[in-house]
Amino acid sequence: MIIKCKDILDLLSEFFDDELDMKEEEFLFDHLYQCSRCLQIYNSYRQMLDLFHLLKPVKLEQERKKEFHKWLHVEIKQIVIKRKYKKL
Amino acid sequence: MKQTEQKDSTLVALAKNGNISAFEKLIKRYEDSIFSLAYRILQDKEKAYDVLQETALSAFKNLKKFKGKSAFSTWLYKIALNYALMHKRKQKSLEKKMTFIPTENESKIYESIDTEELSNIQTVDDNPIKTLEEQELINILNDSLNKLPEKYRTVFILKELEGKSIEEVAKILNLSPAAIKTRLHRSRLFLRELMGKYLNLGV
Numbered sequence: 068m069i070i071k072c073k074d075i076l077d078l079l080s081e082f083f084d085d086e087l088d089m090k091e092e093e094f095l096f097d098h099l100y101q102c103s104r105c106l107q108i109y110n111s112y113r114q115m116l117d118l119f120h121l122l123k124p125v126k127l128e129q130e131r132k133k134e135f136h137k138w139l140h141v142e143i144k145q146i147v148i149k150r151k152y153k154k155l
Numbered sequence: 156m157k158q159t160e161q162k163d164s165t166l167v168a169l170a171k172n173g174n175i176s177a178f179e180k181l182i183k184r185y186e187d188s189i190f191s192l193a194y195r196i197l198q199d200k201e202k203a204y205d206v207l208q209e210t211a212l213s214a215f216k217n218l219k220k221f222k223g224k225s226a227f228s229t230w231l232y233k234i235a236l237n238y239a240l241m242h243k244r245k246q247k248s249l250e251k252k253m254t255f256i257p258t259e260n261e262s263k264i265y266e267s268i269d270t271e272e273l274s275n276i277q278t279v280d281d282n283p284i285k286t287l288e289e290q291e292l293i294n295i296l297n298d299s300l301n302k303l304p305e306k307y308r309t310v311f312i313l314k315e316l317e318g319k320s321i322e323e324v325a326k327i328l329n330l331s332p333a334a335i336k337t338r339l340h341r342s343r344l345f346l347r348e349l350m351g352k353y354l355n356l357g358v
Contacts, residue, residue, distance in 0.1 A: 139208070142212055
């Protein structure tokens, strides 16, 4: 398998999705070691993904969660009651 | 994982038979993920909270329609995503600044995104990202995400930020895994270009 520079971006995406087999990975890294330009692309690609992974999960505050649970409970009860009346 | 799914299916069965507490347990299990997904798309905690409320209520009202063909969580994310995207579209039409209007430079990036070898890669001596404050960095990341067309942004958020697998994203969006991979690939290329000046492109 000969890796050409123009294929590098497609291969990187597959690499970061764990879609390459060991042999393909080997070819990819062989190419990266020999081609400083593609290595730059690899570095920036990886850095970009690492940066986005820094975004921490966003969680609802405990108080807001309690408020939501109360609200949901009341709403659901109302729906259940309405459904019962419809059946009668 | 399988155990969790079994528990979900048990709770769903109970909830379908009128057990309110079973339904509430299901929602509690996924409320953080739903809120987080909505926040990633809307970048507004109040609106993300609205999406959580709408999703939970809609799921309860339509529970009988859930046939168990996919995981309950997938079904729930689909509902949440629809509401979040609906809010986003409203937001976009209301606020001009939220509309995706590519600059001349961004348009060029977008046109060349397909497969062409990237040219004119910026090189910098120092890593500019190191000089940014955390909040600045978060703003830059969110702004870059906002510049992505919706179909790419949604896939990137689900896969890279919410940690869903390609298969799961495919199910949530009713697309093939191959289509998800393509969108993911393009979203990454686009983001890499948008973030270019902040990335250390030196060897």
